[in-house]
Amino acid sequence: MSQVEKPTVIPLKHPRESLLREERLPHIWCSGCGIGTALNCFIGALEKSGLPWDKVAIVSGIGCAGRAAGYIKLDSFHTTHGRAIPFATGLRLANPELKVVIFSGDGDLIAIGGNHFIHAARRNIDMTVICVNNFNYGMTGGQVGPTTPAMAKTTTSPYGNSEHPFNLPYLAAASGAVYVARWTTLHVRRLERSLTEALLKEGFSFVEVISPCPTYFDRMNRLGEGLDMMKSYQESSEIVHGFDPRKADIDLRGKIIVGKFIDIEKPTYLDFQKEIQARVEGEPS
Amino acid sequence: MSGDIACAEGALSAGCRFFAGYPITPATEIAERMAERMPQLGGVYIQMEDEIASMNAILGASWGGLRAMTATSGPGFSLMMENLGLGIMTETPCVLVNVQRGGPSTGLPTLVGQGDMMQARWGTHGVYEIIALSPSSPQEFFDLTVRAFNLAEKYRTPVLVMADEVVGHMTERVTIPEEVPCFPRRKPEFPPGDRSSFPPDEDLVPPMANVGEGYHIHVTGLTHDERGYPVTDEVTQERLVRRLVEKIRGHKKDIIRLEEKGVEGAEVIVCSYGISARVGLWAVELAKREGIKAGMLKLLTVWPFPEERVREVASKVKAFVVPEINYGQIALEVERSAGGRAEVIPLNHMGGGLHEPEDILKAIRKAAR
Amino acid sequence: MKRLEVKLAGFGGQGIILAGQIIGQAAVLFDQKNAVLTQSYGPASRGGACSADLIISEEEILHPLVLKPQVMVVMSQEAYDRYASEVAEGGMLLVDADLVPVLPRRSKKRDVFAIPATRLAEEVGRRIVANIVMLGSFAALTGAISVEAVKRSILSLVPKGTEDLNLQAFERGYEYGKRLAADKRERSIKT
Structure with missing residues (x-):
């Protein structure tokens, strides 16, 4: 079945129509999923940031969140699984005018793309990485992933997950990111503000968006429907700006610390490049 | 200069301004040369975390508007395969150089x-056509x-240069022309606006x-329609993939280059490519001195394979x-193309060195009898 | 001149590859001949041994590797032990007598020339230029490249500030080579 067939009636203009490829709607995300919320906040942030849209490119990998690039009316790339960051690295360095945003999921960015993630952060390449973390692989039907909490159930950990998950803010900060924040899809205004800051930050900025996956992860772990997840985020999340990311682990039913954890200044890859360029040009030939 | 250096200089002459790579013998000298030269020319050199990343970075850079290249050898070539496919599917112009060494696995890094x-x-993986050239x-x-x-650029596709360790490391005279031919990027005639993709020209390309020009393009590795949007069905697959194959197959005459020496009137043809063609030519010369009617068919383009010409010669x-x-x-391709019209004698060497001209000569003698 | 195959061998840091580059470049750029240079890579060079293979020819060089060297320049005992037996019949072996203490025997099949290259290099200033002394003797004994071409090639390839030192080393080696060649002629007249 074709995925791009237009519905015959669109009752209302979408409030974000200016940046959505409307001909591609409806999207593929399940009801109660948080990716749409994250995308909505991103569009809001982009509008607030004042960045010229023609100079913003969005790059996704593969997975549910990876489909975001296909719905946004920017220069947009839907690359291979895990490879959004190195693709974006080439794009960013080839055209210094661009702002490059990576919008993808936890499995894509952190498992198969984990090595690219830590190296882009280490280089402090000028890009914003938005990671929608729903604790499992949704596109392929709810398998265990690099952020699945210990002992949580998925289709490939039917008796519970025997691995420790990555704590993403800690991983990003330790790898060299200059801006690190985490929010849930409940915190839409704060998330939007954080994404605006991240977009305007020079260097490698990282925002984790904790999102429900009612179809797989939440159902398998009896966490409830979309609305239940919002309630649980309200109960279990605590805003602590400047929190030490080392302690920001997430357990299956434990507390979720959110907030802006890191916001520092240091030379970016391009800053060093400019210095090198000057050095080369200063050399007598 | 050495072959690796010549490759880097060739790329720079052709306007390459982005190189991403990962150190690997015997292709490292290309990266080293690029690291030195790119800043002088205002280009970008970046050493990525692996060859997967390198391949992706050049695809991104190509969409960013630069002519982009990577260079590697066997183990890295294997890692690049994944996103070579992305390059083919998204029709991204770029160049991938493989300075081949002995394998499988880590094999013979220096040989x-x-x-x-x-x-x-x-x-x-999947259905596609590729362009590969081989220097000797x-x-x-x-x-x-x-x-x-x-x-x-002409066919909007990744192109492979399949060199080898001897060609990469040997030092020989190289003449660099003042100017080299340059096929410019095929830009759309439509004004900027919300156009996610563009229909192919008559030649199917x-x-x-480029990114940042205001078109708001959409590019995906999924099967997509002419708007660039994913449509994962049989009809769209047929239309897209057939075009991707035909845009190369239909232009074989333009793409294929052969170097023939004494093919007309010959009884035995040495058909080879890269460094083996060079040693093969020596054997042909030796055979001719013995009065054997031998000729040389060197493949400068290996893929698409010149099956029509080989069939004709056969x-x-x-x-x-x-x-x-x-x-x-490649012997299998020669055999397929010859289709039984002539005998095909593969002469195999497992790597680490070149054929002895004497061994090729013996095969020519035997074939001529 | 038909195909001349040359092997230069010693250990890393002696400038073996540089010597190969100088000869090759001299042949190609200044003598208008063809040349191909290849070299040993990897563990072979890291382990100490180091070699450069060079082919010079007026014709097109088809096989790019040295198959049977007609001239071999050897600058270490290890390289001598490893490669000396490969010299083609009727070929010549040039050794740095200061670095190859076990002096090879002259045989009917090949000429052996012992050059005190390290000592001569020390005499002109620094032992590091022993490779260039050997190069001088190579030019004198083989005639494969013109003196003018080698000198131009040396000037373009050695580090800035060492040009004079290297040219002196070349001259020393060249003179010594000429003397050896003359001795050989005399010997052949006597016998």
Whole structure:
């Protein structure tokens, strides 16, 4: 079945129509999923940031969140699984005018793309990485992933997950990111503000968006429907700006610390490049 | 200069301004040269965390508007296969150089091989057609790298340059022309606006807008329609993939380059490519001195394979001798193309060195009898 | 001149590859001949041994590797032990007598020339230029490249500020080589 067939009636203009490829709607995300919320906040942030849209490119990998690039009316790339960051690295360095945003999921960015993630952060390449973390692989039907909490159930950990998950803010900060924040899809205004800051930050900025996956992860772990997840985020999340990311682990039913954890200044890859360029040009030939 | 240096210089002459790579013998000298030269020319050199990343970075850079290249050897070539496919599917012009060494696995890092010829053709998954060129000297490494960039832009596809350790490391005279031919990027004639993709021209190749030009393009590795949007069905697959294959197959005459020496009137043809063709030519010369009617058919373009010409020659000669540093890869193509009209004698060498001209000569003698 | 195959061998840091580059470049750029240079890579060079293979020819060089060297320049005992037996019949072996203490025997099949290259290099200033002394003797004994071409090639390839030192080293080696060649002629007249 074709995925791009237009519905015959669109009752209302979408409030974000200016940046959505409307001909591609409806999207593929399940009801109660948080990716749409994250995308909505991103569009809001982009509008607030004042960045010229023609100079913003969005790059996704593969997975549910990876489909975001296909719905946004920017220069947009839907690359291979895990490879959004190195693709974006080439794009960013080839055209210094661009702002490059990576919008993808936890499995894509952190498992198969984990090595690219830590190296882009280490280089402090000028890009914003938005990671929608729903604790499992949704596109392929709810398998265990690099952020699945210990002992949580998925289709490939039917008796519970025997691995420790990555704590993403800690991983990003330790790898060299200059801006690190985490929010849930409940915190839409704060998330939007954080994404605006991240977009305007020079260097490698990282925002984790904790999102429900009612179809797989939440159902398998009896966490409830979309609305239940919002309630649980309200109960279990605590805003602590400047929190030490080392302690920001997430357990299956434990507390979720959110907030802006890191916001520092240091030379970016391009800053060093400019210095090198000057050095080369200063050399007598 | 050495072949590797010639390759880097060829790329720079052709306007390459982005190189991403990962150190690997015997291709490292290309990266080192690029690291030195790119800042002088205002280009970008970046050493990525692996070859997967390198391949992706050049695809991104190409969409960013630069002519982009990576260079590697066997183990890295294997890692690049994944996103070679992305390059083919998204019709991204770029150049991938493989300075082949002995394999499988880590194999012979410092010694010659030609074992990746079939990987070049079939290494990434799915249905596709590829362009691969093979140099047999530093000069050809320069020239074919230039050509690879132009073919990449003309047909909007990744192009492979399949060199080998001997060609990469040997130092020989290289003449660098003041100017080299340059096929410019095929830009859309539409004004900027919300156009996610562009219909192909008559030659089946669509124009390409770079990022940041205001078109709001959409590019995906999924099967997509002419708007660039994913449509994962049989009809769209048929239309897209057939076009991707035909845009290359339909232009074989333009893409294929052969170097023939004494083919007319010959009884035995040595058909080879890269460094093996060079040694093969020596054997042909030795055979001629003995009065054997021998000729040389050197493949500068290996893929698409010049099956029409090989078939034509097959109907006039007794045999083909095919020396190559693998267990018989291109020999299979020669055999397929000859279709039984002439005998095909594969001459295999497992790598680490070149054929002895005497061994090729013996095969020519035997074939001529 | 038909195909001349040359092997230069010693250990890393002696400038073996540089010597090969100088000869090759001299042949190609200044003598208008063809040349191909290849070299040993990897563990072979890291382990100490180091070699450069060079082919010079007026014709097109088809096989790019040295198959049977007609001239071999050897600058270490290890290289001598490893490669000396490969010299083609009727070929010549040039050794740095200061670095190859076990002096090879002259045989009917090949000429052996012992050059005190390290000592001569020390005499002109620094032992590091022993490779260039050997190069001088190579030019004198083989005639494969013109003196003018080698000198131009040396000037373009050695580090800035060492040009004079290297040219002196070349001259020393060249003179010594000429003397050896003359001795050989005399010997052949006597016998």
